[in-house]
Amino acid sequence: MPIETLFPLAIYYEDLPDAAKHQQTLLDAVLQLEQSGAERRNYPEMAWTGDLHGVEQIHTNPDFAWIVGQVEQHTANYLLELGVDLNKVDLYIQRAWPIVSRTEQEVGAHCHNTAHISAVYYIKVPAEGTYDPGRLVFIDEARVNEVSPGLGSENTDIIAEDNYLNQLQAAYLPIEGRLLMFPAKQRHAVTMNETEELRVSLSFDIVLTANGAASGAYEFLTPPPSQWQKFKSGGLS
Numbered sequence: 692m693p694i695e696t697l698f699p700l701a702i703y704y705e706d707l708p709d710a711a712k713h714q715q716t717l718l719d720a721v722l723q724l725e726q727s728g729a730e731r732r733n734y735p736e737m738a739w740t741g742d743l744h745g746v747e748q749i750h751t752n753p754d755f756a757w758i759v760g761q762v763e764q765h766t767a768n769y770l771l772e773l774g775v776d777l778n779k780v781d782l783y784i785q786r787a788w789p790i791v792s793r794t795e796q797e798v799g800a801h802c803h804n805t806a807h808i809s810a811v812y813y814i815k816v817p818a819e820g821t822y823d824p825g826r827l828v829f830i831d832e833a834r835v836n837e838v839s840p841g842l843g844s845e846n847t848d849i850i851a852e853d854n855y856l857n858q859l860q861a862a863y864l865p866i867e868g869r870l871l872m873f874p875a876k877q878r879h880a881v882t883m884n885e886t887e888e889l890r891v892s893l894s895f896d897i898v899l900t901a902n903g904a905a906s907g908a909y910e911f912l913t914p915p916p917s918q919w920q921k922f923k924s925g926g927l928s
C-alpha cells in the first residue's frame with residue numbers, strides 16, 4: 692500500500708573542494724579565539740560556543756574570509772533552490788561563531804531565533820569509528836504524523852515499531868569540510884562527542900531583508916537596516 696510523504700525539510704549541503712587547504716588556518720584561528728575569549732560561562736559538559744564567550748563576529752575576522760565567501764555563495768544557491776527571487780532581498784551575516792566540542796561535550800536543543808538561515812561548517816570532525824563524533828540532530832516540532840499527541844512519548848509508548856514515518860528526530864553525521872544550511876527556525880542539537888578528538892565547527896546566522904522597491908513594502912519581509920531609526924532618546928524617557 693503506497694504512502695506519499697509531503698513537505699520535506701530542505702537541508703542544503705556542499706563538500707567544499709578547498710576544505711583541506713584551509714583546515715589548519717581555520718583550526719588555529721578558532722583555538723586562538725577560544726583561548727582569548729571570555730571566562731567559561733557554560734557547564735563543562737556543554738561544548739564551547741563562541742557566542743556565549745564574546746566570540747560571535749568571526750565574519751569580520753580576515754582569518755575566516757574564505758569560509759565567509761563560501762557561505763555567501765552557497766546561501767544564494769540554497770535560496771535559489773527554495774525559489775527565492777534574489778533580486779528582491781539583501782542577505783546579511785548577522786552573527787557567526789565557532790564551536791569546539793571536546794570529549795563528552797554536546798550542544799543542547801535550540802533554534803536560531805534572530806536569524807532566517809543557519810549555516811554550519813565542519814572544520815574538524817573526529818574520524819568515524821567505534822565512538823560517535825557528535826551528530827547534528829534535527830528535531831521535528833511539527834510532528835505531522837503524530838495522529839494522537841504524545842503518541843510515541845514514554846508516557847504513552849504505544850509505537851510498536853520505529854520507522855521513517857514516526858521519527859521525531861533525525862541525526863546527521865558531520866562530514867569534515869562540509870557546509871550545511873537549513874532554516875534557522877528548525878530546532879536542533881548536537882549529541883555528545885564520544886571520541887578523544889576535537890570536533891570543531893562554525894555557525895553562521897544569516898538574515899534576509901527586503902531591498903530596492905520591495906524595501907518596507909512587504910509585511911513579512913524585514914525592511915533594510917538602512918531604513919531603521921534608532922530611538923534618539925536611546926529608549927529612555
Ligand SMILES: [Fe+2]
Pocket residue numbers: 801802803809879894
Ligand atoms: Fe545551532
